[in-house]
Amino acid sequence: MDLLSIKDPSFLKGMSNKELEALGQDIRQFLIEKLSVTGGHIGPNLGVVELTIALHKCFDSPKDKIIWDVGHQSYVHKILTGRASEFDTLRQFKGLCGFPKRIESEHDVWETGHSSTSLSAAMGMAIARDLKKEKSFVVPVIGDGALTGGMALEALNHIGHEKKDMIVILNDNEMSIAPNVGALHNILGQLRTAGKYQWVKDELEMLLKKVPAVGGKLAATAERVKDSLKYLFVSGMFFEELGFTYLGPIDGHNFDNLFESLSYAKKTEGPVLLHVITKKGKGYQPAESDKTGTWHGTGPYKMDTGDFVKPNKKQPPAWSSLVSETVRKLARSDERIVAITPAMPVGSKLEGFASEFPERMYDVGIAEQHAATVAAGLATQNMKPFLAIYSTFLQRAYDQVVHDICRQNLNVFIGIDRAGLVGADGETHQGVFDIAFLRHVPNIVIMMPKDENEGQHMVYTAVNYDDGPIAMRFPRGNGVGVPMDTEFHTIPIGTWEVIKEGDDAAILTFGTTIPMAMDAAMLLEKQGISVKVVNARFIKPLDEKMLTGLLDKNIPLLTIEEAVLQGGFGSAILEYAHSQGYYHAQIDRLGIPDQFIEHGDVGSLLEEIGLTTEGIIKRISTLARKKQQRA
Numbered sequence: 001m002d003l004l005s006i007k008d009p010s011f012l013k014g015m016s017n018k019e020l021e022a023l024g025q026d027i028r029q030f031l032i033e034k035l036s037v038t039g040g041h042i043g044p045n046l047g048v049v050e051l052t053i054a055l056h057k058c059f060d061s062p063k064d065k066i067i068w069d070v071g072h073q074s075y076v077h078k079i080l081t082g083r084a085s086e087f088d089t090l091r092q093f094k095g096l097c098g099f100p101k102r103i104e105s106e107h108d109v110w111e112t113g114h115s116s117t118s119l120s121a122a123m124g125m126a127i128a129r130d131l132k133k134e135k136s137f138v139v140p141v142i143g144d145g146a147l148t149g150g151m152a153l154e155a156l157n158h159i160g161h162e163k164k165d166m167i168v169i170l171n172d173n174e175m176s177i178a179p180n181v182g183a184l185h186n187i188l189g190q191l192r193t194a195g196k197y198q199w200v201k202d203e204l205e206m207l208l209k210k211v212p213a214v215g216g217k218l219a220a221t222a223e224r225v226k227d228s229l230k231y232l233f234v235s236g237m238f239f240e241e242l243g244f245t246y247l248g249p250i251d252g253h254n255f256d257n258l259f260e261s262l263s264y265a266k267k268t269e270g271p272v273l274l275h276v277i278t279k280k281g282k283g284y285q286p287a288e289s290d291k292t293g294t295w296h297g298t299g300p301y302k303m304d305t306g307d308f309v310k311p312n313k314k315q316p317p318a319w320s321s322l323v324s325e326t327v328r329k330l331a332r333s334d335e336r337i338v339a340i341t342p343a344m345p346v347g348s349k350l351e352g353f354a355s356e357f358p359e360r361m362y363d364v365g366i367a368e369q370h371a372a373t374v375a376a377g378l379a380t381q382n383m384k385p386f387l388a389i390y391s392t393f394l395q396r397a398y399d400q401v402v403h404d405i406c407r408q409n410l411n412v413f414i415g416i417d418r419a420g421l422v423g424a425d426g427e428t429h430q431g432v433f434d435i436a437f438l439r440h441v442p443n444i445v446i447m448m449p450k451d452e453n454e455g456q457h458m459v460y461t462a463v464n465y466d467d468g469p470i471a472m473r474f475p476r477g478n479g480v481g482v483p484m485d486t487e488f489h490t491i492p493i494g495t496w497e498v499i500k501e502g503d504d505a506a507i508l509t510f511g512t513t514i515p516m517a518m519d520a521a522m523l524l525e526k527q528g529i530s531v532k533v534v535n536a537r538f539i540k541p542l543d544e545k546m547l548t549g550l551l552d553k554n555i556p557l558l559t560i561e562e563a564v565l566q567g568g569f570g571s572a573i574l575e576y577a578h579s580q581g582y583y584h585a586q587i588d589r590l591g592i593p594d595q596f597i598e599h600g601d602v603g604s605l606l607e608e609i610g611l612t613t614e615g616i617i618k619r620i621s622t623l624a625r626k627k628q629q630r631a
């Protein structure tokens, strides 16, 4: 079938299962080909081909609300809703978003990216439907990994209590990014093997009702039998006890099973949970046999061999590897160190640590709040927890950082990974808010290294810092490639470093924006403007001694950060200058403006917001000119 000709899912209504199977193969082939060039979440999407087709055949989107939890598995949905032609631009600057996007289509009824929000959103939509006395189905699709997220459990609790009509599709492929973890995962395992108890329950009821005369009395007894059947067949009774009608488990690649259970679910009152078993990566052998999560989200690959396309020249180590491997080295002589990841062992490159210290490595599932407070609990017992967490996912644990870690001034080392623009994952994943939401919290130290050598020393500093919580932020991707010292040393807390002298102006910056600051300073030198460049590697506490010295020189200052301006590092400099009475200090700031930054390559995103060498030169030149005018 020509997928590019699809305008909306209505064409599915008249298709036979055989035709749908052929369509599924066409979609698989299309995804494997397109994503071999663009990269993306190939594994999750290959796993939901039949499920997505079945949902769009059984329901009338967008009147019926199909909601994709996390949303990384919504590519098939996007193909069936008329966007196949845009897949060459998937996750690229101004191209097709890799997650549901309401501006893209009326069928994208809820935007996701962060896990475990679908059930709560579904509940909101169901309440609205009922208040407006509308007739429609609300159908959240949540994965077994996303189900481990606290929000999902909060929602299950509420939905089951309110008994709202809703059909929850549990897409169970036994995988989060890595193999799924937790007691819930074990319950699902029991359910997977328990077989279809629902039909046993109904058949029993029909049989008993046929018994003449005593049917009624017997049926009452049967109710008790049925309940014991439930416990007999479905040891996990977890969902039924929560007020759901549990259906399944069924084969999520079999259209007969899907249509039979979806039509049953549509006729069932109250909340239904349909447990669908799928295979992540189905139909593409390298992805289907993935046991670790390598094919969860990938860059480009060679279709025939499954080899990932490697960059032309050797890359410096990934920042995540640098940090996690340094923690691993230190853990050999420091038994206090325990690593905690909320479902990102592969992304945070903790495999090595896990293999060497299995008893000191915890993947808590998609549970960032829990991860942060486990770290706090460990610290109360004089352990040294290393909380490895993406900046964007740390947003989920804000109160735990404030209330549990910082307020009690506990020795937790937070490794804030993917700090800064992440690129293709877009708005929901840019790691640009952590400075603004942490800087105002008492007791926390926030730092960011300029390169991987300073990074290893910062990890060493953090592990040996026992005066409270300390966070080190580092970007997605690879280091800058510098020689590495063989001996660790501590970096004095709150000290900045002058990396280029200059008397006409000063740039204060850290991490990924240091190279562009240096390039700008060198070019400005040629224009006769000599600019000092300061590695402001401690965002909190500020190096007040150096900052006061700069303010006393009364030269223009420009702060630069790949983070939001509102409440960021530049705000801290403004606050300090004002608090010390430098009311006329010339301070300008470059950073992420007050808007969400969409998906695309980081270079294009920086270009779009003027966070470039040219942008810096423009700012400094303006500041210098204003200073001359005032002189």
Ligand SMILES: Cc1ncc(C[n+]2csc(CCOP(=O)(O)OP(=O)(O)O)c2C)c(N)n1
Residues within 6 Å of the ligand: 044, 047, 070, 072, 073, 113, 114, 115, 142, 143, 144, 145, 146, 147, 171, 173, 175, 176, 177, 280, 296, 342, 343, 344, 366, 393, 396
């Ligand atoms: C709050 C949050 N934490 C972590 C992630 C990273 N993440 C993206 S997909 C995923 C696994 C989701 O597993 P599951 O729901 O089973 O979907 P599958 O990929 O198996 O289809 C994780 C942990 C996220 N998107 N949001």
Ligand SMILES: CC(=O)[C@@H](O)[C@H](O)COP(=O)(O)O
Residues within 6 Å of the ligand: 070, 072, 113, 177, 296, 297, 347, 418, 422, 425, 476
């Ligand atoms: C969808 C999701 O949240 C994860 O798959 C995320 O895309 C991983 O990000 P990295 O690729 O930076 O590890």
Ligand SMILES: [Mg+2]
Residues within 6 Å of the ligand: 143, 144, 145, 171, 172, 173, 174, 175, 176, 180
């Ligand atoms: Mg899964």
